[in-house]
Amino acid sequence: MSAENTPNVADVADSHRRRLMFAVLLMAVISATRAASDVLEAGAMIYLKGIMAVSAIGIVAALATLVYWKLFKLPAGQRELYLSPDGFVTDALERAKNASWLVTFLLVSVAAGLDRMLSRSPWVDLPSVFYFNLISALMLGTLGSVFFFLDRDAGNVEPEWDASA
Amino acid sequence: MHKPTLSNRIRVYRAEHRLSQADLAAAIGVSRKTINTIEVGRFVPSTIIALLIARHFEVPVEEIFSLQR
Structure with missing residues (x-):
């Protein structure tokens, strides 16, 4: 070569x-879908399972190519x-990691505050895994979204000078 | 008091040396996007990257980077 x-x-x-960040966004989709499965009716499960399957395939494809390159293509x-x-x-x-941590902490704090203010908490009937999935979706979704926002079109156009021209 | 910003003359030096952003990036071991975002002032480089760029053009780092108020 x-x-x-x-x-x-x-x-x-x-x-x-x-x-990797694309895979993180897909993980957020899976977590959000799992959380939704605890509050939606059983009829929606077929769609939710479809969304989770497509997301899982996307994650495996994204990570497999990455691992393959690292193991076999990375020059010595x-x-x-x-x-x-x-x-x-x-x-x-x-x-993006900093923003993700901050947004998650703030929203969890607000949710805890609301819980104390309400006379009857709307959350108590839900399984604890629902909260784990919801917080995971929030944290991973914020991480991926903020990363792609910061990475948006910066550096995609070479200004003024191009040696190949 | 205004926060000082970092300005640079990388584009000028690249033009003088007839280097593309990709050429310079490969020469100092960073991505092309890193060079581009430094050039347009969107990313403040580490001291190591600044020194590598200066060393590549064989000039003191102050020739390329300066503080603007």
């Missing part, structure tokens, strides 16, 4: 981080570069 055709490992690492001696935390996309990932 010529040097021109060799992919920049840092670019590959960025695209893998996006793929480039592992450190592949894992390097120095760059725009890893920075966006860190900021």
Whole structure:
């Protein structure tokens, strides 16, 4: 393979981080669907199961290609570069993690406050796994959404100078 | 008091050296998007990236990066 055709490992690492975040969004969909299955009627289960199956296939496909590349395609001696935390996309990932934690904490705090204010809590009849799924969906959904918002179209157009032109 | 911002002359140096963003990114070991977002002021690079860019163009880091108020 010529040097021109060799992919920049840092670019590959960025695209893998996006793929990982796509899988995280699908995990949020699965968690939200599981939570919904506790409050929706039994007739909706067929749709919910379909959504979960498609999401699970998407997660496996996204992660399998990522693991395959890391195991078999990562050029020798480039592992450190592949894992390097120095760059725009890893920075966006860190900021998304912070936002995800903050949003989840605030909404859980608000929900706990509402629970104390209401004379009869609307939550008590639901199984505890419902809350776990709901919080997971919120946390993972915020993580993926904020990441893709920060990563939106920045850097997709090369301004002014292009050596290939 | 206004927060100072980091300005840079990477685009100028790339043009002088006839380098694309992808070329510079590959040379210093970062992604093209990282170079692009540094150039447009959207991402403040780490000290290591700033020094690698300066070393690649063989100039002091202050020639490329400066603080603007």
